[in-house]
Amino acid sequence: xLRRCTHYLFIVVVAVNSTLLTINAGDYIFYxxxxxxxxxxxxxxxxxxxxxxxxxxxxxxxxPGTATYYALIMTVYTWVAKAAWFSLGYPYDFIVTPVWxxxxxxxxxxxxxxxxxKHSLILFGGVLVGMSLPLFNMxxxxxxxxxxxxxxxxxxxxxxxYMTPIEPQVGKFYxxxxxxxxxxxxxxxxxxxxxxxKLNTW
Numbered sequence: 001x002l003r004r005c006t007h008y009l010f011i012v013v014v015a016v017n018s019t020l021l022t023i024n025a026g027d028y029i030f031y032x033x034x035x036x037x038x039x040x041x042x043x044x045x046x047x048x049x050x051x052x053x054x055x056x057x058x059x060x061x062x063x064p065g066t067a068t069y070y071a072l073i074m075t076v077y078t079w080v081a082k083a084a085w086f087s088l089g090y091p092y093d094f095i096v097t098p099v100w101x102x103x104x105x106x107x108x109x110x111x112x113x114x115x116x117x118k119h120s121l122i123l124f125g126g127v128l129v130g131m132s133l134p135l136f137n138m139x140x141x142x143x144x145x146x147x148x149x150x151x152x153x154x155x156x157x158x159x160x161x162y163m164t165p166i167e168p169q170v171g172k173f174y175x176x177x178x179x180x181x182x183x184x185x186x187x188x189x190x191x192x193x194x195x196x197x198k199l200n201t202w
Contacts, residue, residue, distance in 0.1 A: 007060055010199070011053065011070070016077060043134040043181035048192045050074065050100050051129045054107055055121065055196025064112035071104035099136040103129045122193040130189030134181030 053074075054067035075098040106128040107121070114120035 007056075011057060011073070039137070040134075040177040040181045040184075043137045043177070044184050044188065046100070046137065047103075047130050047133045047181075047185040047189055050103060050133065051107070051126060051189050052192040052196045052199075054104050054129075055125070055193045056199050058107065058111055059118060059121070059197050059200050062116060064108045064116075067104040067107040067111070068101060071098070071100035074100050099133065099140050102136055103133045106132060118197050122190055122197060126190030126193035127186045129193075130185030130187070131182040134178045134185060137181075138178055 050071060054070045057070045058064070058067040060066075107125045110125040110128060111117075111121050114124070
């Protein structure tokens, strides 16, 4: 019973944290100079939150398809949370593209195609999710309202020091946020997929 309770608690905690990451990822619309930087960071963070929870859930049940179900949980949580934030006047588009679902489907496909081989799931699944989610996340970025229009419509006169924009570096290193996010995600995705599997054997 302890393992089962821990399982459900883990699913709730990871899914909620994934939701918070998604909502806060929208804040980059205010800082056009740092938009690509923030996009890259949040793509990686969402990749890792998705893969550790989905892998844990998938290997816990042993049923291909549960990773996609986990991504659906994340999507519904995000819709509920963003509806509340939107009703309070948070200037981020209400519609959220369920960007996690295609990546989670790839994870399920790997698990099914390799006949539930955990090592293949870690290696191939981790790479596929890490490389695909930043690409799908670009769809989410396209649905965001025009950054400048939104910034002028919702001014932020008081910002905490850590949120204050500094000299932009766009064009020097972050020329391709999708490629950068996919490259880092492919490496880190394997590590977090292994962590998700390991959590079932502790």
